[in-house]
Amino acid sequence: MKFAKMQGAGNDYVYVNGFKETVEHPARLAMEISDRHFGIGSDGLILILPSTVADVKMRMFNADGSEAEMCGNGIRCVAKFAYERGLVASREIAVETGAGILTLQLFTDDFNRVERVRVNMGRPRLTRGEIPMTGNPDEQVVGVELQILDRTFHITCASMGNPHCVIFVDNVAEFPVAKYGPAIETHPLFPNRTNVEFVEILSRHEVRQRTWERGAGETLACGTGASAVTVAAVLGGHTERRILNHLGGGDLEMEWAENGEIYMTGPAVQVFEGDYDPR
Numbered sequence: 001m002k003f004a005k006m007q008g009a010g011n012d013y014v015y016v017n018g019f020k021e022t023v024e025h026p027a028r029l030a031m032e033i034s035d036r037h038f039g040i041g042s043d044g045l046i047l048i049l050p051s052t053v054a055d056v057k058m059r060m061f062n063a064d065g066s067e068a069e070m071c072g073n074g075i076r077c078v079a080k081f082a083y084e085r086g087l088v089a090s091r092e093i094a095v096e097t098g099a100g101i102l103t104l105q106l107f108t109d110d111f112n113r114v115e116r117v118r119v120n121m122g123r124p125r126l127t128r129g130e131i132p133m134t135g136n137p138d139e140q141v142v143g144v145e146l147q148i149l150d151r152t153f154h155i156t157c158a159s160m161g162n163p164h165c166v167i168f169v170d171n172v173a174e175f176p177v178a179k180y181g182p183a184i185e186t187h188p189l190f191p192n193r194t195n196v197e198f199v200e201i202l203s204r205h206e207v208r209q210r211t212w213e214r215g216a217g218e219t220l221a222c223g224t225g226a227s228a229v230t231v232a233a234v235l236g237g238h239t240e241r242r243i244l245n246h247l248g249g250g251d252l253e254m255e256w257a258e259n260g261e262i263y264m265t266g267p268a269v270q271v272f273e274g275d276y277d278p279r
C-alpha cells in the first residue's frame with residue numbers, strides 16, 4: 001500500500017489515496033501503522049476518497065482506531081495531497097468531512113507546491129459535553145465545573161463536529177497533561193469521549209496550547225482544538241477574535257469571524273512517501 005507521511009504543525013498522519021488504494025479495515029490499519037516502533041509511526045490514518053458532494057472526501061482515524069468527525073491539521077494536508085497529485089486543480093477546494101463540507105484556500109510556493117492552507121472550519125457547536133444546550137448557536141457557553149481526580153476544573157465545551165473541552169491554566173508548559181487529560185477524555189459527561197485543550201493566555205492576541213487528544217494522547221498540535229480554544233478564549237473575554245496559537249509543533253493563525261465562522265491558517269508538510277505491507 002502506497003502512503004504519504006505528512007504533518008501539520010507536528011500533528012502527523014499517514015495519508016492513503018483512496019482513489020487508487022482500497023483499505024478494507026481502516027480502524028485496524030490505523031492502529032497498526034500508528035505504532036512508532038512496529039508500524040510507520042503517526043497520530044493516526046487519513047484516507048482521501050472520491051466524493052459526490054465535494055472535490056474529495058476525508059476519513060480520519062485516531063491511533064487507537066476510533067474514527068473522528070474532523071481533523072484540522074489533517075484537512076490542510078489532505079488539500080496539499082490532493083492538489084499535488086492532481087485530484088483537484090483549483091486552489092479553492094471543498095472537502096467532505098464528518099463535520100460537513102468545508103472550504104479551503106491553498107497557498108503555493110514558486111514550484112506550485114502547497115505550503116499553507118486556510119480552512120473555514122465552520123461554526124462552533126456550543127454544548128455541555130455531547131448534550132446540546134438550547135441549540136441556539138448564539139447562546140453563550142456557560143462553563144461546566146468538573147471534579148477530576150484531586151482538582152476542580154472550569155471547562156468550556158465547544159464542538160467543531162468533534163468534541164472539545166477547553167481549560168485555561170497558568171503555566172501550560174508545566175501542566176501535568178498526561179495526568180488529567182485521560183481522566184477528562186473518558187469522563188461520563190462525554191459519552192463519545194472528548195479532546196481536551198489546556199491553554200495559557202499570553203496576551204489578548206496570543207495563546208499557548210497543549211492537547212490531550214481523544215484516541216491519540218498528547219499530540220504536538222490539534223486544529224479543531226485550536227478552533228474550540230479560540231471560541232472559549234473570546235467568550236471568556238481573554239482574547240480578541242484573531243489570535244496566534246502557539247502549539248508544540250508550530251503556530252496556527254485563528255479567527256472567530258463576526259460571521260460566526262472560524263478560520264484556521266497553518267502549514268502542511270509532506271515528510272516522505274513509502275510502501276507499507278499491511279499485516
Ligand SMILES: N[C@H](CCC[C@H](N)C(=O)O)C(=O)O
Pocket residue numbers: 011060062067068069070071072073074162163195213214215216219221222223224225
Ligand atoms: N483526536 C480527534 C481527531 C483529530 C483532531 C486533531 N488532530 C486536529 O488537528 O483537529 C478526535 O478524536 O476528535
